Amino acid sequence: MxxxxxxxxxxxxxxxxxxxxxxxxxxxxxxxxxxxxxxxxxxxxxxxxxxxxxxxxxxxxxxxxxxxxxxxxxxxxxxxxxxxxxxxxxxxxxxxxxxxxxxxxxxxxxxxxxxxxxxxxxxxxxxxxxxxxxxxxxxxxxxxxxxxxxxxxxxxxxxxxxxxxxxxxxxxxxxxxxxxxxxxxxxxxxxxxxxxxxxxxxxxxxxxxxxxxxxxxxxxxxxxxxxxxxxxxxxxxxxxxxxxxxxxxxxxxxxxxxxxxxxxxxxxxxxxxxxxxxxxxxxxxxxxxxxxxxxxxxxxxxxxxxxxxxxxxxxxxxxxxxxxxxxxxxxxxxxxxxxxxxxxxxxxxxxxxxxxxxxxxxxxxxxxVGGALSRFDGRLGFGQSASGLALRSGSDLVLQVRASPGPRTATISGGSGMQPERLGVSMIDALTGEAADASAVSVRSSDGVLSIDFSVPEAVNGGEGATPEHLAYLVVTQRA
Structure with a gap:
């Protein structure tokens, strides 16, 4: 050497x-x-x-x-x-x-x-x-x-x-x-x-x-x-x-x-x-x-x-x-x-x-999230056994959520430009792109807070350890 x-x-x-x-x-x-x-x-x-x-x-x-x-x-x-x-x-x-x-x-x-x-x-x-x-x-x-x-x-x-x-x-x-x-x-x-x-x-x-x-x-x-x-x-x-x-x-x-x-x-x-x-x-x-x-x-x-x-x-x-x-x-x-x-x-x-x-x-x-991206300017919260982040893609608000099986909730408050009576929401499997049945996700409004209720399937798409979890996108759209 x-x-x-x-x-x-x-x-x-x-x-x-x-x-x-x-x-x-x-x-x-x-x-x-x-x-x-x-x-x-x-x-x-x-x-x-x-x-x-x-x-x-x-x-x-x-x-x-x-x-x-x-x-x-x-x-x-x-x-x-x-x-x-x-x-x-x-x-x-x-x-x-x-x-x-x-x-x-x-x-x-x-x-x-x-x-x-x-x-x-x-x-x-x-x-x-x-x-x-x-x-x-x-x-x-x-x-x-x-x-x-x-x-x-x-x-x-x-x-x-x-x-x-x-x-x-x-x-x-x-x-x-x-x-x-x-x-x-x-x-x-x-x-x-x-x-x-x-x-x-x-x-x-x-x-x-x-x-x-x-x-x-x-x-x-x-x-x-x-x-x-x-x-x-x-x-x-x-x-x-x-x-x-x-x-x-x-x-x-x-x-x-x-x-x-x-x-x-x-x-x-x-x-x-x-x-x-x-x-x-x-x-x-x-x-x-x-x-x-x-x-x-x-x-x-x-x-x-x-x-x-x-x-x-x-x-x-x-x-x-x-x-x-x-x-x-x-x-x-x-x-x-x-x-x-x-x-x-x-x-x-x-x-x-x-x-x-x-x-x-x-x-x-x-x-x-293929649209023009911008910051989500509101506040995001999650119920038990769920977490995530949000951004805007074009006119959509997209939440990426990771959660354990069962009924889960995400809350949104303070976001500009959202009209609750005209909102729709869908849940998309982050690994396959498959949309969940419409009955698995819904959105409601109370006192300026939007709540998204979503059901995580038992057959999750990840988490081989002690706590299997599902990764999905909640896409909030504004209806015409």
Missing amino acids: TERFEFSRRRRALLAAMAAAGAAASVGAPAAQAVRSVRRASASSTGERRIAQLIGANGWPVTSADIAMWKAMGLSWGRDSVGPGQRNSPNDPIEVDKTGSAFDHDLPPAILQNNRNGIQSLLLLGYTPKWNASVSGDGRSAPKDDSVWQRYVETVVRTYIAPPYNVRYFQIWNEAAGRLSGGAPQASFWHGKNFNRQRALAKPYDRAMQDYVELVHVPAARIVRKYGGYVVYGGWPDQGGLDTYMKWLEYRSPVVNARMLDWVDYLDTHYLGVDALTPLYERYVANGSVRGVWQTEIGDRYMIDPHYLPMYFFKFAVWALDHAWDDPNKYVSMVYHWDGFESFRLTHRGNPRTYNVSGTSLVVLNKT
Whole structure:
């Protein structure tokens, strides 16, 4: 195993000079003007907010049938790799036309197809060719010669930010971190000194984040911004802890004379709950330090719980509406992974491809709250053994409720624009989309409070533990 590499004096001098000069000096006047116009054009804050703007997936759709399924599920973002770069030696050409974990699919047609179908593409920049790895033969370690990394990044960004691709969002690496709070001495995708594939023999990589900031993140981010792109942080792992994430976002490297935070447009975490995004919003988004908060990986085995995805995205929408969702790309979460052979993936791979329960739940969500979203401005209450959230979708008020079997009640008060004598209500199974019999749900009004009485069936659609529960939508509509 190699010892931690050092910058050459020449490389340190170059980086220091770049830092002193600043980003503006790295772009000529005509190019700088183009960069500003590109960033303005891709950052529109106008228009309606829709549930699909929040939802993406890892991977790309391939066939026309895939595209149809993506649209039905409301998937408006895809994420995957770009490479392979210089795979075998420094004498190789820099190849950036492949994607997938093994770089075995063509990237250009995937992006063009996304563009034609209103799907945005996030390109993941990584990793290190094994011949240039600081840990011998380990492509998840930092580069020995970081100029190789920069040439790869420059080729990717220059190629795909230009027409006809027009990609604007680039993610730098994946889950780079040091010691994890879960006990691992080194992160899964960022290895350095003291790494060993046998976890019991591995020791912490003490300079993990310093090396990431100086060798990988800031050099790549400078290139992305030079061409007018947006920098998406490389997915902080849930086991890393938010306190550690904030510490390293604010670490000022004396080598590049910058904080990582100065070179991030969108924060990104993995596999956290919606509430965990609040401290990041309050510390960095509310004051304009970054443009938004994303999660480029959620789900995976959490989706074994069939309620996980619809509850996550409904709550995410409510949260976004409460946190200045003034740009359609401000908040995004991407499901990992959209297809596979495990029963909890969105779809089951095959010919034909079919929906799994998690995929169907997104179809139902996208259909049920597919209108223009807005905050519910009233108060929501629930009787025993029931809970939920509410938002407005177009002219409908939609409650997502989770409850135990039996007769249940939800109450609504203080909501503007509701006329009790003209209201109708329906109950929709959140996993299948089936509407309950009209006798199972009713609405009544008393002293300015609306009460929705609904009957939860004994055969609930989730909760395999001691307290099985049913997830449904109560859709309150205004009759003409």
